[in-house]
Amino acid sequence: MKDGATLEFTAEGTYTEAITLTGEGYNRQGALSLANVTSLRGGADQVRVNNVILAGNTTINTSTKRLDFDGTLSAAGFALTKIGSSQVTYEGGGTTNLGDLYVKQGDFTFGGGANALGNASNTIYINSNATLRFYNVAAVSKGITLRGGNWIRDGSSNATTFRVAGGGLRIEAGASALTHTATSQVIHLDVINRAVGATLNITNTSSPVVAFTTSTLNTNGIIGGYATWGGNTWAVSGASGTDITISGLSSFQTNSFTVAANNVDITSSQGPAANFTINSLRFNTAAGVTLTLQGSNVISSGGILVTSTVAGNATRITGGT
The missing domain is CATH 2.160.20 (Pectate Lyase C-like)
Known part of the structure; x- marks a missing residue:
């Protein structure tokens, strides 16, 4: 051909x-x-x-x-x-x-x-x-x-x-x-x-x-x-x-935004102190969860994970940046 x-x-x-x-x-x-x-x-x-x-x-x-x-x-x-x-x-x-x-x-x-x-x-x-x-x-x-x-x-x-x-x-x-x-x-x-x-x-x-x-x-x-x-x-x-x-990863820091190296698992609605730095954030709860931010915050790895466990429940990040 x-x-x-x-x-x-x-x-x-x-x-x-x-x-x-x-x-x-x-x-x-x-x-x-x-x-x-x-x-x-x-x-x-x-x-x-x-x-x-x-x-x-x-x-x-x-x-x-x-x-x-x-x-x-x-x-x-x-x-x-x-x-x-x-x-x-x-x-x-x-x-x-x-x-x-x-x-x-x-x-x-x-x-x-x-x-x-x-x-x-x-x-x-x-x-x-x-x-x-x-x-x-x-x-x-x-x-x-x-x-x-x-x-x-x-x-x-x-x-x-x-x-x-x-x-x-x-x-x-x-x-x-x-x-x-x-x-x-x-x-x-x-x-x-x-x-x-x-x-x-x-x-x-x-x-x-x-x-x-x-x-x-x-x-x-x-x-x-x-x-x-x-x-x-x-x-x-x-x-x-x-x-x-x-x-x-099998071990997370639950709802803890106080240490920069933390890989945070958020299990309920949270309003952490302003200007936090963490390594990563996971939503893994079969419930509606809202994260309310204040000030300028950093997730150093850039990773935000919403798992299949969340299903159709509303997951929100609101407030600061």
Whole structure:
């Protein structure tokens, strides 16, 4: 396929032919498109391709059906961009030199072998409303940048660790999420590099106690006012060291605004003295709560957390600044 052209599949099934792709396709709708799949080919419920070659940076579009890379993906260092709401799954073991991966829409799942992620020196970018999923990844390293997207670890694994390359996890503006739901694979985030406007919620529902680690240290007992654990508390690491297990803050200072390092849990309406400084503020009570301010006050981490426990109850901050 030449740059500017689109190969469009209209029937589900397995395609063993060698397919060479490049560019964004006709009208920027993808060099390979599953936007109008309407029929079956051999009883399959998705489109499976066994031999894909990238001749340049390439966009694929999965608007209506799932696309499976079942065999070889030869990328020659070029970037791959995914658009469209349906899933792309890589289940082969023959990825060669995949460069950057941009998951702009939908779900991109890796279920392949040791080379599934391609070049470790490149980066996977996950946009808002998009998901990167590790199901069975034996690859051990790749750069990861979350742009308000989701990164999920589930399924099985034949690799015990995965380390984010390129100087650590990067989070850009938006509400990003990390979720670990299965297996004993430990994901080492290294340093968490945060851009202005970025938040990160980390959840571990799997059996291993250690699911994520970081080399970003606590400040006043928490990683930062941008990082939460399970959506209901602040994420914490440690005061020193590297590859520290991430967990959730379990001890707050209840309704206490007198110490600058306090991570305050407000459980009832409060009117603290003017011009206080605290580290963070959490609303976690199933009741209407009002915080009435006086003067100019500071939350040094910038973190204000309203948890799901609050539900539909009114939570207000009023008065000063």
